[in-house]
Amino acid sequence: MFNDAGEKLSILSGTLARLDREAPRYGIGEYNDFNTFYYQAASSTSSGSSGSPVLDVHGRAIALNAGGAQSSSSSYYLPLDRVQKALTLLQNKQIIPRGTLQTTFDYMSYDSLIQLGLSRHIEKRLRARSKQLDSVNEGLLVVKSVLPDGPASGSLEPGDILLTCNGNLLPHLFIDLEENLDNALGSKTPVCMVVSRAGELKEFSLQVQDLHSITPYRYLEFGGGILNDISYQVARSYGLSLKDAGVYVGAAGFMLGTALALRRSVIVGINNQHVKSLDDFVSIVSEIEQGKRIPIRYYSLSRPMKTKVMVLQTDWRWHKFRMAIRNGNVQ
Structure with a gap:
């Protein structure tokens, strides 16, 4: 329908x-x-x-x-x-738990997993165990990407074959994986993952992160433009770290537009001060006088290795400087 x-x-x-x-x-x-x-x-x-x-x-x-x-x-x-x-x-008026390791997984068949180093005897044991669990899947989950500075950074690597989570197989794959992450978040305990990497078994204990904590819940109206903290979706697309990542430009508006800090730019500095988050940006620009010309440092997501420094002229007369918060008020 x-x-x-x-x-x-x-x-x-x-x-x-x-x-x-x-x-x-x-x-x-x-x-x-x-x-x-x-x-x-x-x-x-x-x-x-x-x-x-x-x-x-x-x-x-x-x-x-x-x-x-x-x-x-x-x-x-x-x-x-x-x-x-x-x-x-x-x-039931309960909070929806969403655990994350800032890691993306792909599903691959057993035939493809052999090329990643999965041994035949492990494959045989997994197939037999899957039948006992009434699993219809003919493969396993494989790590596709891991964000730098995330919970799994330095542990999981692309190409790792996920064998067990908290000592159990994942007969329903993504559903079971997400369930384990959500439960670990609620109990505030790490998850234990066993992976196969190039034919060797490795075990990791990983602290699960709250996905809501890295999801922007507010935006700033600045000179006719829109700014917010970098979202997990943007970080995943471009392989960025969410730690001290800067401020994302959702819409340039007048002031940022004159400095060519257009949509999909990331501001990392303003008025010769480092910008790690939206709070840093607000704290810095709140003390800048009307009409003052200040340097702004940023990069475009299309060319993240090329940082630009431009001059921004502040003008508070035409556009209000205010913050909108989800389920809250405009400040």
Whole structure:
């Protein structure tokens, strides 16, 4: 059932082609999902369908429409496992725990894992154990990327094959992995992961981070522009560290535009002082007088190795300098 192409009610038929498709990629710097499977089907849905329920032949909701490919009739659907859990917590007026290691995992089949060094005897044991757990998966999770200075930095590496988490296999892969991370966050205990790296087994104890703590909850209106702390999504796209990362330019506005600090720039210094976060930026610019010309240091995410220094002229007469906070007031 869809609100397809602006229609109030439109029901399209389709056959699910895959239940384990990787999350769609919409481009660098865009919002891209991760650490989850997607369903794929040829249903020819178009814009306006996002968020609509996908129903099976018995009328039960099994997924949400999340995206599609313009070059084909393929549509992508988000399974409801995690959505249902979040809804239940909200209905019970509970906080939704979201643990993270700032690490992205991919699913790979056993045949591909052999090329990464997984031994045949371990494969045999894992296959046998998976059958006992009624797992339908024919592979394991593999580390795709690890953000620098994150909880898993210096421990996990791209190409590591995740064998167990807290001493258990992950028969439902991403669902079980996220469940372990959420539970570790709630109990404030580390997770123990055993991985296969180039044929060798390695064990790591990792402290899980609260995903909400690295999700921006406020933005600053500055000279007609919009600034906020760097989000985890942006950091993932460009491989950035979230530690002392600077301030992200969501919209340049007048003042930043004259200094050519355009959208998708990261401000790392202003008035000869280092900017690590939005709090630093606010503290510095709050003491700058009207009309003063000050240096600003930043880089564009398209060229992160090239830092620019420009002159910014402050002008507080036309645009208010204020902060908007989620579920709060404008300051």
